[in-house]
Amino acid sequence: METELDDRVRHVAGVLAEHTQIPPLAEVESRQRRRRTRHAAGAAVATVAVIAAASVLGWRIDRSPSSTAGTPAGSPGATSRSAVAFEVGYMPSHYQLVSVEQGPPNVFVELTKRYAVDGDPRRGVIEISVEYGKVAAPRAYAAVNGQLHEVDINGRQGVAGWNTGRPGDGLQLVYTVPRPNLAIAIDSQGADINEADLLRVAASVRPATTGPVPAQAIVPTTIGETLANARLELSRAGLTVGHLSYEFSNSNPPGVVAAQSPSPGASLKTGAAVNLVITRSS
Amino acid sequence: MNQQQEFSDVYRRGYPRLVAELTLISGSRAAAEEAAQEAYSRAWGRWDTLGRYDDPQAWVRRVASNLLVSRWRRLRSALRMRPLVATLEAIDPPESDWLDLQPVLRSLPLVQRQALVLAALEGFTADEIAVEMNVAPATVRSWLHRARVSARSALETRAHATAASKEMTDGD
Numbered sequence: 001m002e003t004e005l006d007d008r009v010r011h012v013a014g015v016l017a018e019h020t021q022i023p024p025l026a027e028v029e030s031r032q033r034r035r036r037t038r039h040a041a042g043a044a045v046a047t048v049a050v051i052a053a054a055s056v057l058g059w060r061i062d063r064s065p066s067s068t069a070g071t072p073a074g075s076p077g078a079t080s081r082s083a084v085a086f087e088v089g090y091m092p093s094h095y096q097l098v099s100v101e102q103g104p105p106n107v108f109v110e111l112t113k114r115y116a117v118d119g120d121p122r123r124g125v126i127e128i129s130v131e132y133g134k135v136a137a138p139r140a141y142a143a144v145n146g147q148l149h150e151v152d153i154n155g156r157q158g159v160a161g162w163n164t165g166r167p168g169d170g171l172q173l174v175y176t177v178p179r180p181n182l183a184i185a186i187d188s189q190g191a192d193i194n195e196a197d198l199l200r201v202a203a204s205v206r207p208a209t210t211g212p213v214p215a216q217a218i219v220p221t222t223i224g225e226t227l228a229n230a231r232l233e234l235s236r237a238g239l240t241v242g243h244l245s246y247e248f249s250n251s252n253p254p255g256v257v258a259a260q261s262p263s264p265g266a267s268l269k270t271g272a273a274v275n276l277v278i279t280r281s282s
Numbered sequence: 283m284n285q286q287q288e289f290s291d292v293y294r295r296g297y298p299r300l301v302a303e304l305t306l307i308s309g310s311r312a313a314a315e316e317a318a319q320e321a322y323s324r325a326w327g328r329w330d331t332l333g334r335y336d337d338p339q340a341w342v343r344r345v346a347s348n349l350l351v352s353r354w355r356r357l358r359s360a361l362r363m364r365p366l367v368a369t370l371e372a373i374d375p376p377e378s379d380w381l382d383l384q385p386v387l388r389s390l391p392l393v394q395r396q397a398l399v400l401a402a403l404e405g406f407t408a409d410e411i412a413v414e415m416n417v418a419p420a421t422v423r424s425w426l427h428r429a430r431v432s433a434r435s436a437l438e439t440r441a442h443a444t445a446a447s448k449e450m451t452d453g454d
Contacts, residue, residue: 016306016380022297032324
């Protein structure tokens with residue numbers, strides 16, 4: 001059956017390919033030229049905005065070529081930050097910390113590098129906030145290595161975030177295990193991002209904890225939390241999610257933690273895993 | 283061979299196949315063509331780098347696929363608000379296998395569709411699909427199994443319905 005189904009897929013693909021007209025190469029080049037023009041205009045506006053925003057916030061702009069990331073005066077190396085402000089309709093070009101790409105109504109914020117603080121990737125917390133007017137309840141998607149996952153605001157794949165839903169509060173996402181090519185897309189479906197609205201995107205990398213990493217971590221309680229919230233709670237405590245198992249439950253809603261091991265209050269080595277039992281609807 | 287010739291070769295060789303693959307995933311040839319054109323246009327802008335890749339077509343496929351998924355997610359909410367009327371997009375010439383296959387593929391979750399098409403068309407193993415889609419190999423095996431079971435069941439149902447309908451027509 002696998003072969004038969006695969007054969008049918010291949011056959012249909014062959015017919016589809018056979019009847020696909022290839023647009024002239026000039027069309028591809030022309031599309032690329034249009035995008036380059038938008039890039040250039042957007043980059044100019046955004047660069048000015050980044051410098052202005054950084055100055056207001058007291059961030060020192062790194063003078064190295066093609067860099068728009070800054071570090072806060074007085075704590076060099078501890079934190080890096082970049083901020084981008086741009087008008088919808090312009091597409092800012094590549095930035096050191098984040099790149100922003102938008103084709104209304106979506107905005108994509110992409111972390112372009114792997115970040116670790118003090119050489120320990122577990123300690124790096126990347127916070128991205130996006131603020132814009134008129135947006136009541138943006139949805140968020142996170143993509144790791146290009147694959148999109150709906151965050152449901154609460155997070156998956158090591159991404160956690162929240163959104164108050166209040167206009168102007170924007171979206172906060174905390175990413176605790178830095179990986180390259182994390183992209184966060186803020187989808188305006190149902191919200192209202194218009195041409196020429198001003199968007200501000202700020203991303204910062206900071207230590208997850210101040211001071212030395214404690215050797216021991218106290219297991220927090222995650223029972224009753226969604227998996228995403230449990231992951232966030234555990235990462236805040238310096239722990240990770242271990243083995244996941246599932247059980248049917250009529251008393252609890254599906255997708256929440258029904259049990260955990262070790263129990264809350266236990267002391268574990270920092271970075272240790274906590275196994276969770278997640279409810280599943282019968 | 284200069285850069286433009288290289289790109290042109292990759293484009294002409296890869297475009298029809300990519301459109302076919304994206305059409306199978308999205309169910310819409312228009313969306314597939316748009317995503318493919320946009321991806322090739324982005325590739326042309328970075329051909330200095332991409333031209334040195336072993337398989338630049340893989341980059342194009344990844345970008346096109348992401349564009350398609352992004353578009354699909356944008357549309358998903360809007361579609362939820364509409365009456366659920368299955369609309370089949372005709373292709374020219376009409377192809378009975380396509381008419382059978384499209385609703386079946388459409389009934390599968392997007393990730394299962396993507397995995398199935400990558401396995402069937404690109405000949406990817408579960409491990410290779412896992413890398414492409416950034417999930418665990420076991421997840422891919424599970425998706426492929428579920429997709430194939432669902433597709434088999436849906437195709438059998440369609441075949442029975444067609445046979446029954448033919449019998450009734452012949453009976454008249």
